[in-house]
Amino acid sequence: MKSILKELIASNKQIEKADQEARIAEINNPATSDSRRNFLRKTALGGIALGGLMGMSTEDTIAQATSKVSRASKPSDLKITDLRYCIVQNVGRTPIIRIDTNQGIYGLGEVRDGADERYALSLKSHLLGHNPCNVEMLFKSIKQFGFHGRQAGGVCGVEMALWDLCGKAYGVPCWQLLGGRYRDKVRLYADTPESDDLNEFKQKIKYRTVDQGYTWLKMDVSIGMLKNLENGVVNNKFWGGGFSQWTGDYYSYANTRHPFTGIQITEKGLAEMARVVEDVRSVVGYEIPLSTDHYGHFDMNNGIRLGKALEKYRLAWLEDMVPWEYTDQWRTISDALETPTLTGEDIYLKEGFKALIDKKAIDIIHPDLASSGGLLETKRIGDYAEDNGIAMAMHFAGTPVSFMANVHCAAATQNFLALEHHSVDVPWWESLVKTTDGRKLIDKGFATVPLDAPGLGIELNEEEVKKHLNAKDKSFFAPTPDWNDIRSHDRLWS
Structure with a gap:
């Protein structure tokens, strides 16, 4: 037995010597890539023999030899x-x-x-x-x-x-790098489900609030709902009556700023928009904040008229009534209405928010972290707003990667209200990632803040991601x- 062991040791030394010579030759070969060369040097320093652990594959040898070694050395x-x-x-x-x-x-x-x-x-x-x-x-x-x-x-x-x-x-978690956390869970707001049947709508709201656990909802109140209402708006047919906010050429309704459309809402139209909000509020009740968005492209004066028509429903906010750059118009709207005003999802950097905050032109800022500058810049924006008595909600409509960046920022920002979750009814959305500490990504309408998981606290579920790649670019x-x-x-x- 001992002689066999000696033979194995001698044979293994020969293999190690051959591997060492081959490694040195590869390092010195001008065709070797820098990443490959660095890897070979590290394995040489660590004493890893690529043929070394008697019969194991190269991959298994490296895994065995480095099983208790941190993949990261000094930061x-x-x-x-x-x-x-x-x-x-x-x-x-x-x-x-x-x-x-x-x-x-x-x-x-x-x-x-x-x-x-x-x-x-x-x-x-x-x-x-x-x-x-x-x-x-x-x-x-x-x-x-x-x-x-x-x-x-x-x-x-x-x-x-x-x-x-x-x-x-x-x-450490990202929130720790931002200065620590104010909360262990982050409140989310979700869209209200749609249905023309009131009883069906009540069931959907029950599912959203009781089963899914969301404690903050948002609904659209758009002039698009008036397209078939005779005399609901002035200047309807000129724009084709569809009022799509997302598609069209440069001269389309979608790309014409609010003061330049010539659209006005009639009293009949205002009454219909108010009726829809009343129906939703009667089902949701008053324990749940109800925000509104996507009114359409019409001027400041009509925005104020709409705001006044909806005031009795105590909405959480009126969002993006005019483009965010119109600071003075925002101040006029905010001064005219009791309902909180909000904008900011397209603003880049703290400098972009300063005028709105300094002039108290809005009541709530609404950065999208994927536009506002990332985690630290968004926290700075939130802190600046807090210093001026202004709250912060957060816009979001991406994957769980950006979602978790928002969660860390929200956890570290004191004046935070709620974070949007735009894919609440997409069955595969949460499965795009796995948490690195085993926590739930979302639990009853709240995002769970990772208390110990390093970084964002997630890794991609690669097989699930591959199922949902863009049809025109399947690269991974x-x-x-x-x-x-x-x-x-x-x-x-x-």
Whole structure:
């Protein structure tokens, strides 16, 4: 038996020597990639013999030898090596990005729903080789490439992924990196279900509030509901009567700002819109806040008339009545109405919110973290609003990746009210990810804040994600070498 053991030891030493020589040759080969070369050097330092553990495959050998070794070494040694993406078909197309590092850990982020993954890919050359834990420095270096609306999606998605990486590297949740948490669960608001039959609607509301547990609801109150009501609005036929807010050419209703449509709501139209709200409020009751949105494109004066017609229903807020840039109009609307006013889902950076906050033009800010600047910038926006006596709700319509970024930010921001959940009735939505600490993602209308799970506290359920990829781009985190090189001098000052 001993002689057999000696033979095995001698044979294994020969294998190790051959492996070592082969490894050195591969390291010195100019054709070897940098990532492969770094891997070979680390295995040499760690004493891993690729043929070493008698009969095991290379993969099993490495797994055995490193089973008790952290995949991450010092956070100060982290370097960004790649930025990759996949596109989920959720609310429109929603790109998820992954930032890889030299230590095997990675961070997940999300470009805002309905936006282009290239907003993030164009930033890759500014990130490669940098330590992802220097989040604020990297954010300042790329924030010039974002803008209001979906154009901010790349910067914000990268910022999410950097915080996820930083939390994983230091072993703490993202909310801890933002200064700590105010709450262990985050209140969600959901759309009211639709039905023309009042009894069926009552059953759906019961399901939303009792079974699903949501304690805050939102409904649309649109002039679209008046398209078949004779004399419900002035200037109806000119715009085709459909009032679609999302599609059309440059001269369409969808792309004409509110003061420029010439649409007015008649008294008959106001009465019908109020009736619909009354029906919903009578079913929901007054224990549940009821917010409203998507009124249509008409001017400030008609917005005030609508607000006054709905005032007796004590709505939680009136959302996006005019474009967010019209600060003075917002101040006029807010001064005229008792119902709280709210806007902000398309605003980029704290600077974009300052005028609305400084002039007390709205009662509640409504950032979408995937447009407003990411976790830290959105917390700063919330804190600035808090200093001025203004509350914060949060807009969201993406995948669970951005959802969890919002949850961490909401947990760390004191004046937070509620976070939107736009996919509450999508059966597969939650299964796109798995929590890394075993908690429920959502429990009875509240998002569960991960108390100990590092980073965002989730990993992708890859097989489920692959089922819901965008039909025009089925790639799944493929390498993106075409975006590696910096080709422009982008400093904004001389």
